[in-house]
Amino acid sequence: MKRTSSDHETEIVSDITRWDAVAPEWDSLFERCSHAAVPMTSTWMRTWWDVYGSTYAANGESLRILCVRRDGELIGVLPLYLRRMIGMPGARSLYLLSSGEAEIEETSAEYLDMLCRPEDRAQCVTAVADALSGLAWDRIVLRLLPASSPLRELGKTTLPGEVTVVDSSVCPIADLEGGFEAYLQRLSSKTRYRMRRCLREADSGNVAFRVADDSTRESMFEDLRMLHQQHWEERGKPGCFSAERFVEFHRRLIRLWGSGGQALLAGVYASDGPLAMLYGFVKHGEYHSYQAGLRRESVPGVHSPGVFANLMLMQYLCDRGVGVFDFLGGRSHYKLQLSTTQKSMVHVIVWRHGLRARLMRYVEPIRQRLGFA
Secondary structure (H helix, E strand, O other): EEEEOOOOOEEEEEHHHHHHHHHHHHHHHHOOOOOOOOOHHHHHHHHHHHHHHHHOOOOOOOOOEEEEEEEEEEEEEEEEEEEEEOOOOOEEEEEEOOOOOOOOOOOOOOOOOOEEHHHHHHHHHHHHHHHHOOOOOOOEEEEEEEEEHHHOOOOOHOOEEEEEEEEEEEEEEOOOOOHHHHHHHHHHHHHHHHHHHHHHOOOOOOOOOEOOOOOHHHHHHHHHHHHHHHHHOOOOOOOHHOOOHHHHHHOOOOOOOOOOOOOEEEEHHHHHHEEEEEEEEEEEEEEEEEEEEEEEOEEEEEEOHHHHHHHHHHHHHOOOOOOOOEOOOOOOOOHHHHHOEEEEEEEEEEEEOOOOOOOOHHHHHOOHHHHOO
């Protein structure tokens, strides 16, 4: 399906074969968008669809990937899929790919967005608003967008619905530009003293910092799962690594990206096993810290294995020219302690004008209290 105006054409991709044909153009656009986060790659989205799509999409033809072209060149991508609301026949919602899962297995992909270059954002917003106006939906759910997202501007278009922008959360960030010592200098004197002491304590030789390679990647992923699950099971909760689809999704990404360094696993090990594990993604000179696992018991000479692991990984990344260490969503104490700045995220929700959308809006809080995705 295509919609054409005088200065652009918007294609709505709704099948896998066409998606795979568009993927090289998508990847090329991603490389030109220096602000884009790893979840906006076609690989992340395609992997999510393969693992989660059959569960959360309405059917095999639920893809609604909006591709905006100008003079034949792909300048914008908005990857959506259609869902129907359980218990409310006919109700239709559009979600961003890699969102909308049940809490226990959600990928929680921060910085989902429309993929486009800054100079094309106005044209792309107009194009997708026009395309969305011609699709069947009652609600559009766009979660975990960067606060700077062009999708905030949908309310300024002719889109037939009420656009609401809601503050979501913040992502603490460590600025690593200029190297590790420059980063330490950005911390308060009190925090800097504690970080240096942490590094000195770990010089005792009782622990070792490791970054996964091809021979250790699978075992270190299992170490991450084990520590993460122990943390949540001690609190009487299942933890995301108890969900088979979540584990499979990340196992596939690590196999696809591990050797190239885009998916990174690191850990701090004592003689009796792992103390702290970190898992994240590297792209466009940034590291996004996606998951972590921590064993609560310390070892002699290492007061805080988790903080030590993050500091050692920062040093490792600085040596490889990475300038940003993004802790992603949440305000955990260690994130705030190690960060030097932060980014905000928002949700953008669009309710179409009409009776069914008004009814959905009334029913949705009830569904959320009952635990429906």
